[in-house]
Amino acid sequence: MNEKSITILEPGLLSSIQDTGRYGFQRYGVPVSGAMDNFALRAANVLVGNKMNAACIEMTVLGPSIKFNYPSLISITGGDLSIKLDGQKVDRWSAIQVETGSILTSDGIQDGMRAYLAINGGINVPIIMGSRSTYIPAGFGGYKGRPLMGGDTLLVGEPNPTTKHEERTLPEDLEPVHYGHSHIIRVVLGPQNTNFTSAAVNTFFDSRYIVSNNCDRAGYRLNGPTLQHETSADIISDGTQIGSIQVPADGNPIILMSDRGPTGGYAKIGTVISTDLGLIAQSRPEDNLVFRQVSVKEAEAAFFEQESILYSIDPTLFKNASNKVKSALSETSSSLSPYIYEDLKKVQRNATVKIKGKTFTFGISIESN
Numbered sequence: 159m160n161e162k163s164i165t166i167l168e169p170g171l172l173s174s175i176q177d178t179g180r181y182g183f184q185r186y187g188v189p190v191s192g193a194m195d196n197f198a199l200r201a202a203n204v205l206v207g208n209k210m211n212a213a214c215i216e217m218t219v220l221g222p223s224i225k226f227n228y229p230s231l232i233s234i235t236g237g238d239l240s241i242k243l244d245g246q247k248v249d250r251w252s253a254i255q256v257e258t259g260s261i262l263t264s265d266g267i268q269d270g271m272r273a274y275l276a277i278n279g280g281i282n283v284p285i286i287m288g289s290r291s292t293y294i295p296a297g298f299g300g301y302k303g304r305p306l307m308g309g310d311t312l313l314v315g316e317p318n319p320t321t322k323h324e325e326r327t328l329p330e331d332l333e334p335v336h337y338g339h340s341h342i343i344r345v346v347l348g349p350q351n352t353n354f355t356s357a358a359v360n361t362f363f364d365s366r367y368i369v370s371n372n373c374d375r376a377g378y379r380l381n382g383p384t385l386q387h388e389t390s391a392d393i394i395s396d397g398t399q400i401g402s403i404q405v406p407a408d409g410n411p412i413i414l415m416s417d418r419g420p421t422g423g424y425a426k427i428g429t430v431i432s433t434d435l436g437l438i439a440q441s442r443p444e445d446n447l448v449f450r451q452v453s454v455k456e457a458e459a460a461f462f463e464q465e466s467i468l469y470s471i472d473p474t475l476f477k478n479a480s481n482k483v484k485s486a487l488s489e490t491s492s493s494l495s496p497y498i499y500e501d502l503k504k505v506q507r508n509a510t511v512k513i514k515g516k517t518f519t520f521g522i523s524i525e526s527n
Contacts, residue, residue: 163227166310170222175281175300178211180289184420191291194272194416194439198236202276204471205233205253207321212280213290217273221264230256231278237270237440251334252327270337270440279315329470340446341437345428346457353425358385362427369445375417378438384409395423401430413438431457433464
């Protein structure tokens with residue numbers, strides 16, 4: 159047996175190999191795939207010193223049982239699946255040293271929907287069209303093109319020697335997110351918002367929607383007030399992107415996710431901003447979603463705020479960024495604004511803080527000079 163490997167003892171509910179996705183092939187009908195919660199996967203990799211797009215194990219609802227066949231460094235991010243190592247619960251969002259023969263198990267979901275296991279060196283499966291991600295419907299990528307099964311042995315790449323013994327964690331002023339069951343999702347309007355009545359657009363942003371049982375890696379169908387089209391739900395098929403919110407003739411929104419088809423023929427009322435896609439990926443059936451409209455510039459600001467968390471874990475990231483942006487990343491997220499877009503006068507957004515175990519959401523504005 160290869161000395162750098164892990165063995166799947168029990169597969170869990172749905173465990174697969176994913177990275178950040180397979181880009182550049184949608185024109186040929188190949189979906190992007192990749193992690194549902196892209197930020198959680200990238201954070202897991204940064205915590206163990208991998209490149210951000212290294213292959214990890216995406217675990218859904220109930221994680222697998224895994225035996226480690228060599229001493230390694232791992233991290234668990236995303237939802238809380240009650241992961242234990244040799245019977246002891248492990249901290250999420252931290253790097254953890256693992257000994258040869260140790261066994262990782264899961265007691266099932268406590269919070270969120272999906273968790274990510276990163277191993278220093280990354281899961282070493284073949285690269286297909288630039289990615290190691292599994293696309294299960296077509297049976298390619300990942301490990302043999304399928305979900306993991308008991309008895310599978312996965313090879314692990316060469317560890318990063320500079321971080322193999324480094325136990326990284328979140329900064330002290332940050333706590334692992336508690337996802338809960340109610341989510342405020344920020345949306346950029348369009349591209350086909352004019353295909354809907356003005357009343358439908360208002361309804362979309364003024365209503366609460368429920369995640370239906372029809373939710374998977376391809377998309378999340380929502381239940382709630384139906385949305386009326388001006389004429390027809392159909393459009394000339396065009397490209398889709400993760401987070402696109404298409405509305406078929408029945409008026410129920412569908413949020414397209416990682417395994418979505420490359421094109422779609424229904425009008426799209428809006429697009430979930432990339433920073434909030436993780437909240438969709440961590441939502442379960444019966445969870446509540448409320449949508450809030452934001453501008454593209456606000457979406458960009460939110461993205462940079464999120465990236466500053468990764469930078470705080472590893473300041474060697476974003477090597478090509480300007481010194482001004484690097485300086486802002488090392489300070490506070492709000493100090494990024496002047497460097498992202500100098501003409502922005504005011505950014506409106508929601509902020510969430512956790513104080514003494516309670517989560518509070520409130521509106522904030524950031525003024526730039």
